[in-house]
Amino acid sequence: MQPYSGNWTLVTEFVMVGFAGVQEVRHLFFLLFLIMYLFTVAENLAIILVVGLDHRLQRPMYFFLTHLSCLEIWYTSVTVPKMLSGFIGIAGGKTISYAGCLSQLFIFTFLGATECFLLAAMAYDRYVAICEPLRYAALVSWGTCIRLAAASWLLGFLTPILPIYLMTQLTFCSSNVIDHFFCDASPLLALSCSDVTLKETVDFLISLAVLLVSSVVIAVSYGNIVWTLLHINSAAERWKAFSTCAAHLTVVSLFYGTLFFMYVRTKMASSMNFNKVVSVFYSIVTPMLNPLIYSLRNKEVKGALGRTFSLKLFKGS
Template identity: 75%
Template structure:
């Protein structure tokens, strides 16, 4: 619970401004973000169902892909529905309780950190498949995949523990208006009345620890992959191996590029509006694009989707 101090009021709730500066375009933005959100749900649910139903895809890479799709659904569902309600002017849509705000920040950070770790696990899977193919079955067995996925979820769950605890110790005495569309750490810290130096340091260190550890694992994995591919004489074998990594590399580039910009820096944002746009990119746009990237760049996923569609069409006749 937030500590009470003399002459300061307990902040019971916050008001999310969202995109108030674009009031004239709110219906357009509502339609745009609703379409993107629905596409995200449909695409990721399709990945989960297709991988679950097609025995040809019961392999480690697709096991991790279903976990990624679950994360993308949760990632967007934490923030987008309330933002959409705000565009429509639903009563109370822009208000969020103090506990609700911290809970939203906790879940959002938890899912984001889990995704970082999961992308590192997927890079390890590609490394073993390409560099150690004879040991693939032993190193990336079903049990090993389960333990690796559980470690990613647990690591993600522990990531926001200290930052959220420190946030809960801060005093908020007004104003209570958050210039963002969800409870992110940076705009929340701007409203604190107490000293935020420890909280800022903890946020930076935790963010860097997760981002650098996971990106280092990805870099090492792909460094070994590139070294192995350069030693292959057959150009066709190199192309085939690279094609299995292209989708993952694209997703990593999109996700990590925006996260490093937002969180691996000091909290003084150059522009609130620009930070909102970047937040939209990694919290809404990227989860929508990831399933498309995997399905368009992966022949096995496209084949499974085609078979599922064909079966559905045939049964409907």
């Protein structure tokens, strides 16, 4: 960390540029992201409600899906409302305090890492259910589910502690303009007057560890699932199972691909506008797609939604 110089103006708040190049159509972007955000919250709340009310869904798979739905609501709520306020010029919509910025970065990283571990736990659950069905009750007991979920949240919480501590040791001076729509590590480091080599190295290693460990578990689990599905005699059942796996792997690949691009890479030339587009995919698009892919396409969930909301409408009438 460089010593403080009296010629510097220390930064106490930041201004987030957001999508500065779309000012002429900012209201259209505001509407688009608002609809995506409300849809994400609504579909995840529906899953939490229906799993909680329908005893037929009190099973490990839906236990993990409920955790994922809770996480997705918080994950998008950390960044999207602030971004939306910046689009329509609400007072203070583009500014954020130093403490608020680091808090946003901590929570966003915590939830993002937790999602990686939860997706790995869900992949393991599906592997055992499909590849080891006779041992499923023993291998995926309620105790195991609780421990896996607790470990996911705990590891996710521990992930940003060292990176955020190192961020607090940096000095920010002169410019306080963040060329992004939320407080992410890279645009913040670009504003620092300090030597950020250690911080960048730690960020890279921690991101690599989180993404590599969880993605390997997912890849091995789904690899075994696909191998098992190849031996299903019924072509119709095999195609149905493959279509489900393909949908899961598509959304997981989108999530992990964008995260690897943003956080596990060498210093390469990349425009900030392109980085913002990539960030939209893992921070807004995949949280919207996850409930559709993992839950709302499921016949059991569809049936439970019908029973739950039909009953509520009947009671209301």
